[in-house]
Amino acid sequence: MRLSKLFLPVMKETPADAQIVSHRLMLRSGMIRQSAAGIYNWLPLGLKVLRNVERIVREEQDRAGAQEILMPTVQQAELWKQSGRYDAYGPEMLRMMDRHEREMLFGPTHEEQVTDIFRNCVKSYKDLPKNLYQIQWKFRDEIRPRFGVMRGREFLMKDNYSFDLDEEAARRSYNRMFVAYLRTFARLGVRAIPMRADTGPIGGELSHEFIVLAPTGESAVFYDHDFNSLDIPADDTDYDGDLQPIVDNWTSRYAATEEMHEPTANGVPEGHKLITGRGIEVGHIFYFGTKYSEPMNAIVQGADGEKIPVHMGSYGIGVSRLVGAIIEASHDDNGIIWPENVAPWHVGLINLRSNDADCTAACDDLYEKLGRAGVDVLYDDTSERAGAKFAKMDLVGLPWQLMLGPRGLKAGIVELKNRATGEREELTPDAAFAKLA
Numbered sequence: 298m299r300l301s302k303l304f305l306p307v308m309k310e311t312p313a314d315a316q317i318v319s320h321r322l323m324l325r326s327g328m329i330r331q332s333a334a335g336i337y338n339w340l341p342l343g344l345k346v347l348r349n350v351e352r353i354v355r356e357e358q359d360r361a362g363a364q365e366i367l368m369p370t371v372q373q374a375e376l377w378k379q380s381g382r383y384d385a386y387g388p389e390m391l392r393m394m395d396r397h398e399r400e401m402l403f404g405p406t407h408e409e410q411v412t413d414i415f416r417n418c419v420k421s422y423k424d425l426p427k428n429l430y431q432i433q434w435k436f437r438d439e440i441r442p443r444f445g446v447m448r449g450r451e452f453l454m455k456d457n458y459s460f461d462l463d464e465e466a467a468r469r470s471y472n473r474m475f476v477a478y479l480r481t482f483a484r485l486g487v488r489a490i491p492m493r494a495d496t497g498p499i500g501g502e503l504s505h506e507f508i509v510l511a512p513t514g515e516s517a518v519f520y521d522h523d524f525n526s527l528d529i530p531a532d533d534t535d536y537d538g539d540l541q542p543i544v545d546n547w548t549s550r551y552a553a554t555e556e557m558h559e560p561t562a563n564g565v566p567e568g569h570k571l572i573t574g575r576g577i578e579v580g581h582i583f584y585f586g587t588k589y590s591e592p593m594n595a596i597v598q599g600a601d602g603e604k605i606p607v608h609m610g611s612y613g614i615g616v617s618r619l620v621g622a623i624i625e626a627s628h629d630d631n632g633i634i635w636p637e638n639v640a641p642w643h644v645g646l647i648n649l650r651s652n653d654a655d656c657t658a659a660c661d662d663l664y665e666k667l668g669r670a671g672v673d674v675l676y677d678d679t680s681e682r683a684g685a686k687f688a689k690m691d692l693v694g695l696p697w698q699l700m701l702g703p704r705g706l707k708a709g710i711v712e713l714k715n716r717a718t719g720e721r722e723e724l725t726p727d728a729a730f731a732k733l734a
């Protein structure tokens with residue numbers, strides 16, 4: 298992509314209500330623009346990152362055996378009356394009426410909707426287990442939308458729902474998601490710690506929140522320092538095998554958010570130092586048994602013809618929140634530092650003198666070669682001065698910057714900078730190509 302063609306409305310001054318760094322950087326770098334309180338437009342740079350996060354989330358869901366569906370954003374109130382949550386959900390639910398005066402709502406979550414699909418389509422224990430996921434916009438009328446996409450009113454969530462015959466099988470489904478979440482967050486370049494959680498209005502017995510550590514996080518957290526060195530489950534993890542040892546390894550150490558913190562009751566070993574910090578909830582998993590299947594009649598026939606309400610779990614990842622959370626965890630004074638896997642482009646190519654024909658020809662040449670080799674390049678081909686180009690490239694935060702100027706080119710060298718470490722290296726254009734391709 299040539300920067301001269303890119304729709305990248307950078308902002309010089311950020312609004313005063315942008316209190317945290319990710320919100321400011323997302324506005325400044327032209328990733329998002331606010332539409333209304335807690336509601337955002339995603340512009341090309343932001344959307345590219347959002348799609349990258351989505352892609353990784355999707356790959357890990359597929360790997361763990363979940364199947365993708367897409368449910369509507371607008372739901373009938375009727376379903377929520379059946380589960381008993383229509384009144385219980387309160388003012389966070391955006392309610393509306395269609396022209397026939399039927400009560401509708403904008404889905405804050407989809408347990409009811411998916412249970413309705415299940416009860417209409419699945420009748421026998423032989424069809425279990427099932428795990429269905431979607432990546433879909435939600436609406437919650439948050440009392441205090443803030444921190445940009447981190448607490449929006451409209452936000453993108455990956456949500457999935459597991460269906461099993463009994464509690465033991467449901468725990469296996471829970472474990473599959475637990476492991477998939479560890480892998481997902483690691484691939485996104487953040488360290489997320491699973492913490493025992495309160496189940497809140499979704500209800501149920503077993504639940505973990507996945508918390509990314511960042512000083513601006515909304516929750517205070519307390520965790521064992523061992524979490525800094527636990528291994529992430531590998532690519533070839535067998536999701537049909539026994540995942541309990543992995544889950545045990547990650548849950549036997551102390552980790553709790555403020556609400557759940559009970560240092561004396563929860564077996565923190567004597568003299569063991571907990572780390573105190575702040576964190577952002579990026580994922581949340583629940584096992585809630587028959588909480589929805591019983592009132593909504595989601596029943597399968599067992600081997601002996603008996604009627605069994607399915608055991609369910611639900612699992613959420615805040616896809617749009619993660620874009621902000623990743624920035625909170627990875628930035629410096631000059632801007633964003635994207636982890637490789639979510640970076641909108643791999644390399645920023647900077648033409649230091651666009652009015653110099655030889656320099657421009659060399660830049661064009663490298664740009665084309667890298668493109669042909671499948672390297673994603675953002676090419677600053679504009680006529681801005683060099684200082685402004687450096688600042689913009691640092692702000693946008695691509696992993697590598699490749700700088701070409703007339704003086705270097707005469708000596709046969711270009712400069713390569715690593716955004717995260719700041720390390721610079723001078724090398725020939727061919728060597729730079731080989732390193733990036």
Ligand code: ATP
Nearest residue numbers: 446447448449452454578579580581613614615618
């Ligand atoms: P929070 O405690 O931050 O209000 P929650 O516990 O209400 O979140 P869940 O119902 O567990 O949220 O939803 C699953 C995930 O969706 C959360 O872990 C979070 O990452 C994301 N999420 C929830 N609310 C928002 C929001 N208002 N804006 C962006 N993402 C959100």
Ligand code: MG
Nearest residue numbers: 389437439497
């Ligand atoms: Mg909430």
Ligand code: MG
Nearest residue numbers: 497506578581
């Ligand atoms: Mg929460």
Ligand code: MG
Nearest residue numbers: 506578580581
């Ligand atoms: Mg939650």
